[in-house]
Amino acid sequence: MLNEARDLGFHSINIDLIYGLPHQTPATLDKTVRRIIEMSPDRLSVFNYAHLPERFKAQRQIKEADLPDPAAKLTMLGNTINTLTEAGYQYIGIDHFAKPDDELAVAQREGKLHRNFQGYTIMGDCDLLGFGVSSISQIANANTRYILQNDTDLSVYQANIDAAQNNSAVMPAIKVIKTSIKDRLREYVIMNLLCHDYIDFKDVNQKFGIDAITYFINEIQQLGAMQEDKLIDMDAAGIRVLPKGRLLGRNVAMVFDEYLEKKHKNRFSKVI
Secondary structure (H helix, E strand, C coil): CHHHHHHCCCCCCEEEEEECCCCCCHHHHHHHHHHHHHHCCCEEEEEECCCCCCCCHHHHHCCHHHCCCHHHHHHHHHHHHHHHHHCCCEEEECCEEECCCCHHHHHHHCCCCEEECCEEECCCCCCECCCCCCCEEEEECCCCEEEEEECCCHHHHHHHHHHHCCCCCCCCEEEEEECCHHHHHHHHHHHHHHHHCEEEHHHHHHHHCCCHHHHCHHHHHHCHHHHHCCCEEEECCEEEECHHHHHHHHHHHHCCCCCCCCCHHHHCEECC
């Protein structure tokens, strides 16, 4: 199938790999990873299986006793990272890998990598349009960015689509966030940490007219333990995620997410 895709002109092909599945072991996953390497995809996404039977009816058929324990899952992840790295794949961040000549890897080396709701991308300044139930869109003009989400109930989403045929004011999106300059500031910091493992305080000061060290003093203090563990390095110039801390890059970035402990639904408003 990958060869057929390439014959059709697809130049960057991704495979999603999930670890932590029922009856999966480090040995069986290693066999899968090596088979995938033989297929030579341009990118790989390695995700941890999320067992949420209270949300997903189909998962209620899975016996928790059949799921690998945390130690086995950690071994799976570590083995997979080592195997992919030895095979020449570049670790992009947050479970993503790419061949060194893939556009994601090139963009990361050139400092041009971005992230959106779909993951890493080279098109950070483009609008993102989500189609379908529960999908999320991100639309911006010169000064404002909006984040919209379609209804998560299929019947309601379909009803909105039907109603829009007769009323152009009806939208499938029922929730919207209008981001503030403070949101854009934190987004910029998080984006750089996740994409480039670094945030330059001088750069932030110039772009947003603040003193980053003073503005983020609480976050900097929270990162002190990570610095002691040599996961990151901080000084007056900025914050750098060290090689040892790259797998925990998400944890570093989370410190700057002021909405993490809040209920996001309180930030949503009905689309008029």
